[in-house]
Amino acid sequence: MIKPELEKRIKKASELLKKKGLLPGELNFEPHIETPREKDFGDYSTNLPFILSKILKRPPNQIAQMIKDHLDVEDICERTSVAGGGFLNFYLRDSFLKDCLFSLFLEGLHRFMPDVGKGKKVLLEFVSSNPTGPLHVGHGRCAAFGDALSRLLKKTGFDVTKEYYINDAGKQMEMLGESVYLRLKELSGERVDFPENLYKGEYVKEIAKELMDRKVVLPEEKSESIKILARYASERIMGEIKEDLERFGVFFDSFKKESDLFGSGMVEETLSFLQESGYIYKKDGAVWFRTSLFENDEDRVLVKSDGEKTYFTSDIAYHREKFLRGYDLLINVWGSDHHGYVPRLKAALSAMNLDKEKLKIILIQFVTLLKDGRPVGMSTREGTYTTLRELVDEVGKDAARFFFLTRKSDAHLEFDLDLAKKKTNENPVYYVQYAHARIESILRCAKDQGFETGFLEDKKIEREILDLLVLDEEMELVKMIFRFFDTLEGAARNLEPHRLTYYLIDLAGKFHTYYNTTRVLQEDHKLTRARMVLVKTLKDALKEGLGILGVCAPEKM
RNA sequence: GCGCCCAUAGCUCAAAUGGAGAGAGCGUUGGACUACGAAUCCAAAGGUUGCAGGUUCGACUCCUGCUGGGCGCACCA
Secondary structure, eight states: OOHHHHHHHHHHHHHHHHHTTSSOTTOOOOOOEEOOSSGGGOSEEEOHHHHHHHHHTSOHHHHHHHHHHHOOOTTTEEEEEEETTTEEEEEEOHHHHHHHHHHHHHHOGGGGOOOSSTTOEEEEEOOOOOTTSOOBHHHHHHHHHHHHHHHHHHHTTOEEEEEEEEOOSSHHHHHHHHHHHHHHHHHTTOOOOOOTTSOOOHHHHHHHHHHHHTTOOOOSSHHHHHHHHHHHHHHHHHHHHHHHHHHTTOOOSEEEEHHHHHHTTHHHHHHHHHHHHTOEEEETTEEEEOGGGTSSSOOEEEEOTTSOBOHHHHHHHHHHHHHHTTOSEEEEEEEGGGGGGHHHHHHHHHHTTOOGGGEEEEEEOOEEEEETTEEOOOSSOTTSOOBHHHHHHHHOHHHHHHHHTSSOTTSOEEEEHHHHHOOSTTOHHHHHHHHHHHHHHHHHHHHHTTOOOTHHHHOOOOGGGGGGOOOHHHHHHHHHHHHHHHHHHHHHHHTOTHHHHHHHHHHHHHHHHHHHHOOSSOSSHHHHHHHHHHHHHHHHHHHHHHHHHTOOOOSOO
């Protein structure tokens, strides 16, 4: 609410300058406002003069001065300055900051959330792990990321649908069925050579055992058995996956099955659509798609010579179907090992005349688990923490989610299990949660010690009381609270939830410092009330921020 | 061989669509609890941002070429 206000004022100044003929009338720009690293450079600043300098071919500091002279910010800024060769810096008035704090306290955070999305409809697809095995830690990172992103976008004006795409068709299902089939044979005493390429995980044995215990009778025909077993196993595994996700705090609005795309004729329809467009040819008994026409990629097979369709084919159908559902933006969160697949899909969209710019693919890099300072094997071996379930059991949902969101997505993540488990100051999750719990504690104490706290609920308090906040630290805190909105805006715009993580650590830190130097509960009850408004608002920001990350804000720890 | 991603303090990482003297946490050293929770705070030390060029008023950020690491290059999904 501060940044937008400054933007408005700058625009007003530029309109004025246009009227006077000092700026070209057709000039259009977004004033880019940032918060300088150095306190001396003001609370906010803009590099607009540098940008205009190129267009107007005049020195930036001249332009800065010109804008400065036409700014009407008397009421909100103590002063403005031109510095660093052309930066325009804004120094906010304490009284304005207190006005803002007061509104925020009265009306709550939600009234001031930046509207980045403007109601845009977004389909956010993430995790989409194949129902052939349990979720592992890598999926956990995708889940934490996707879910946090969905919450972030919802808060900033997007209309978000979370979707999980279930690959329950194709060869892998057959392989899963066969894996169970062989384990069943094993259980009934037969000797089997279990092939390398099948699913060797323990969970397959468990499913087989379950079927054995229930004395399930299979048809004579092996291929029939495999079909039945595949369907049973994948549904069973999908159930487990959903359970794991729910325990991780991740809920989907929609589960889309690959098999339904075949069932509804979407795959066939898409195939003939491509055929009509003429981007398809036959070679060696297979049907090929001219990927190379659109992207720097090789041509790919859509229908194999045995008549089976490839994964690529149903995936094209899936994305076409997504476009037809009428979203403004599609976001796919994929493991980085799928990066080679991106041009292929984009090529398909181009071929179908769909706007590939509407599809954003976010690649999530791998996770390495560290235990005792050494990497833990990521294969499904015994005793290694590879599944998401094991991770959550080990370190808890909050720590896991927070840790996953401490890196930008395109960087590898080292997950230190021992650190995540520590309930000490070394662990950033607790650092932030502790700040929240501490404020709760202050407010509890206030009640216990007979301070008046009703105003926190009924908001019956006068603006004047905030004038008692005179410490520099207090004004710093207020500014920091308002950076919450700037952070959300930047995070949403760039699809980077990790920015919020760092902001929260920062905000918590500023509070802890304040806490150690300044008592909230004072003899002076008016001052106490003013400080309670400050810390209560700060607490709301912490809670809201943690909530977006999917982490609890505990009242006690 | 071709392509994508990464490289920042001893370690793990930030740096806000190219902005002002590159910041945190951990670890190290030294300090702060008879007042709201010490899961906290304060201070110090720690850097040629992998290397070499280029673009720019300005580069960790963009471009080119190297080096090192991860991943991908199926009629698998």
